[in-house]
Amino acid sequence: MAKAVRAALGDTWITCQVCRSDVFRERGVKLNSSGMEFMNLAWADETATGLICWRCGYVHLFVNREIQLHRVKA
Template sequence: MARKPVRAAIGDVWITCQVCRGDLFRERHVMLNSVGLEFLKLAWADETARGLICWQCGYVHLFVNKDIKFYRAGK
């Protein structure tokens, strides 16, 4: 089952897709793994980002900004 689409904003700036200008996304957490920590079996300590996958074209946008807010979108 597909997740429900969301809209996202940082402050009062709404995020749109860099490729197709769509404004609906699937949201997920993404690990930003480094080779060093992978080698030492410490990948769990790597930084995470929020991934926004464009609902229309599938382009993946990554954000490490903690101020990003998500809003449910009806579809």
């Protein structure tokens, strides 16, 4: 089962753009490009942190490596 997290960038807590919830589940997301796919190098594409809203399911993507995740009880 997915673990509930809250997320922050520095002193700013992240909330869902759709429903304003502040609880998410985290998942790594590969940012594939068509050029890299064509050359069979998709494994080298950049990875983002996906935060999936616990309430509505909206997916937020962050490539900022300074995002901080904090576990919470959902």
